[in-house]
Amino acid sequence: MIETQTLPTEPGCYLFFDSTGTIIYVGKAKNLRRRVSSYFSRNDLDPKTKRLVAAIAGIDFIVTDTEVEAFILENTLIKKHQPKYNIDLKDSKSYAYIHVTDEPYPRVHVARGTDGNGRYYGPFVSARERDDLLRLLKSLFGLRSCRRLPRRPCLRAHIGSCSAPCTGRISEEDYRERVRRAEAVLKGDITGLIRTLREEMAAHAERQEYERAMELRDQIAALESLRERQHVDRQKTYNEDIVNYIVSEGTVYLMLFNVDRGTLSGKREYTFDETEGFLEEFLARYYADHEPPEEVILPVPVDDAVASYLSHLRGGKVRVIVPQRGEKKNLLDLVRKNVEIAFFGDRIKLDELKRRLHLPELPVAIECFDISHLSGTAMVGSMVRFLWGKPDKKNYRRFRIRTIEGIDDFAAIAEVVRRRYTRLRKEGGELPDLILIDGGKGQLAAATAVLKDLGIKVPIAAIAKREEEIFVPGFSHPLPLERHERASLFLQEIRDEAHRFAITYHRNLRKKTIAP
Numbered sequence: 001m002i003e004t005q006t007l008p009t010e011p012g013c014y015l016f017f018d019s020t021g022t023i024i025y026v027g028k029a030k031n032l033r034r035r036v037s038s039y040f041s042r043n044d045l046d047p048k049t050k051r052l053v054a055a056i057a058g059i060d061f062i063v064t065d066t067e068v069e070a071f072i073l074e075n076t077l078i079k080k081h082q083p084k085y086n087i088d089l090k091d092s093k094s095y096a097y098i099h100v101t102d103e104p105y106p107r108v109h110v111a112r113g114t115d116g117n118g119r120y121y122g123p124f125v126s127a128r129e130r131d132d133l134l135r136l137l138k139s140l141f142g143l144r145s146c147r148r149l150p151r152r153p154c155l156r157a158h159i160g161s162c163s164a165p166c167t168g169r170i171s172e173e174d175y176r177e178r179v180r181r182a183e184a185v186l187k188g189d190i191t192g193l194i195r196t197l198r199e200e201m202a203a204h205a206e207r208q209e210y211e212r213a214m215e216l217r218d219q220i221a222a223l224e225s226l227r228e229r230q231h232v233d234r235q236k237t238y239n240e241d242i243v244n245y246i247v248s249e250g251t252v253y254l255m256l257f258n259v260d261r262g263t264l265s266g267k268r269e270y271t272f273d274e275t276e277g278f279l280e281e282f283l284a285r286y287y288a289d290h291e292p293p294e295e296v297i298l299p300v301p302v303d304d305a306v307a308s309y310l311s312h313l314r315g316g317k318v319r320v321i322v323p324q325r326g327e328k329k330n331l332l333d334l335v336r337k338n339v340e341i342a343f344f345g346d347r348i349k350l351d352e353l354k355r356r357l358h359l360p361e362l363p364v365a366i367e368c369f370d371i372s373h374l375s376g377t378a379m380v381g382s383m384v385r386f387l388w389g390k391p392d393k394k395n396y397r398r399f400r401i402r403t404i405e406g407i408d409d410f411a412a413i414a415e416v417v418r419r420r421y422t423r424l425r426k427e428g429g430e431l432p433d434l435i436l437i438d439g440g441k442g443q444l445a446a447a448t449a450v451l452k453d454l455g456i457k458v459p460i461a462a463i464a465k466r467e468e469e470i471f472v473p474g475f476s477h478p479l480p481l482e483r484h485e486r487a488s489l490f491l492q493e494i495r496d497e498a499h500r501f502a503i504t505y506h507r508n509l510r511k512k513t514i515a516p
Contacts, residue, residue: 004037011063013026023081040053067309089285097110100119101116141178153167200216243279244332244336253344254271297331298320370382381399381401381416382397382399383396384498414446414447445473
């Protein structure tokens with residue numbers, strides 16, 4: 001039994017050791033004796049803490065004058081010893097950057113890391129926004145996208161979307177000025193760049209250089225449009241971080257939004273085991289490596305020492321707020337909604353599909369079949385597999401129809417279904433939880449007959465293209481699903497992927513057929 005009565009009642013840090021003398025946990029406390037004793041006197045500990053307590057063979061402690069000092073010391077000790085049972089703050093996602101290379105004619109492109117030469121901007125949370133911005137910058141300022149300067153101008157040069165340094169059409173100095181302007185956009189100084197461009201446009205117009213003035217006018221219009229899209233609420237004069245989370249089955253799913261003077265500038269996602277006081281530990285660990293903003297918005301109250309600790313790190317006052325209504329509460333709800341989508345979106349789709357199709361089990365694995373042909377020639381089949389709501393591309397399969405002549409989609413579906421599950425059984429593979437057929441009642445009947453013949457009992461459904469109707473065996477009418485329901489949209493997503501895969505295979509076969 002671990003002795004705790006001799007521990008002091010002052011604030012400080014405690015260290016738990018295992019039987020080998022390795023530090024397995026570092027914690028902070030307002031009252032060391034009370035906090036450490038709670039590990040051994042309570043019966044409602046979470047599973048991870050129970051494993052921790054079972055592994056404790058020794059205790060050490062360090063007394064501090066204040067709770068703020070305990071926060072600081074805790075972070076120092078955690079970074080030094082990397083204890084097994086402390087939160088591992090690895091971001092759940094790695095986001096891409098826009099990289100401006102260090103070359104005579106710099107290239108602007110997407111990069112996953114920041115370990116090369118040149119300058120990096122980001123990270124970008126949204127891939128679509130990043131790609132849209134990159135595309136705009138290349139087109140707007142005529143920046144090259146080629147890895148190496150070619151010997152002859154490419155298509156972008158011919159259509160005027162690249163300044164074509166490969167041809168000597170632009171000097172290195174003029175090209176670098178274009179890059180500097182693109183970087184001004186990446187730094188967020190769109191307003192200052194627009195002001196400069198307006199002055200240049202007026203000067204060119206005064207010298208009757210109307211073609212260049214019109215080019216600058218178009219750049220200004222594009223930048224103003226970009227500024228409007230990025231504008232949220234720039235009247236705030238301070239920065240905020242908004243933190244929210246969901247705890248599910250012993251795991252914390254947490255998201256943090258960075259708001260820079262009213263504009264969302266980034267987000268971070270984390271998952272870690274649930275432990276008592278995990279939110280305070282997260283805040284202490286996170287802000288040890290990131291400067292705290294003026295305001296931190298949380299869903300639940302934390303100890304007053306947290307605000308003091310963050311203020312100490314910042315060197316100025318930090319407000320920790322738990323809003324109950326209004327704009328800040330709406331922001332908290334928005335972050336929670338993002339947590340639900342990011343971490344539970346696929347599970348929600350599967351739960352909804354199980355409910356609406358009355359499936360006996362959650363459809364974790366779904367396989368969908370489609371047929372593609374051109375007037376009965378080069379008929380092919382495809383099968384795509386979705387696992388936990390996401391494409392499982394390594395298990396996609398394609399089929400060249402062997403036994404059918406002419407147009408017979410029903411027979412073609414029957415052939416690929418038979419071939420798929422005959423082979424799967426032979427190889428001892430796991431059957432899916434749901435089979436989906438691209439087609440109507442005829443295709444469904446053909447596939448169902450094959451499954452019955454093979455003695456396979458797996459739920460099956462079909463989705464017809466025109467009205468997105470869902471059919472299941474035993475019912476002459478489609479299920480009462482609206483095409484915009486979550487379950488129907490998920491089935492459409494799977495069907496569309498199967499169709500894309502089939503079309504790609506069909507085109508490849510046709511190219512081989514007509515090749516000289």
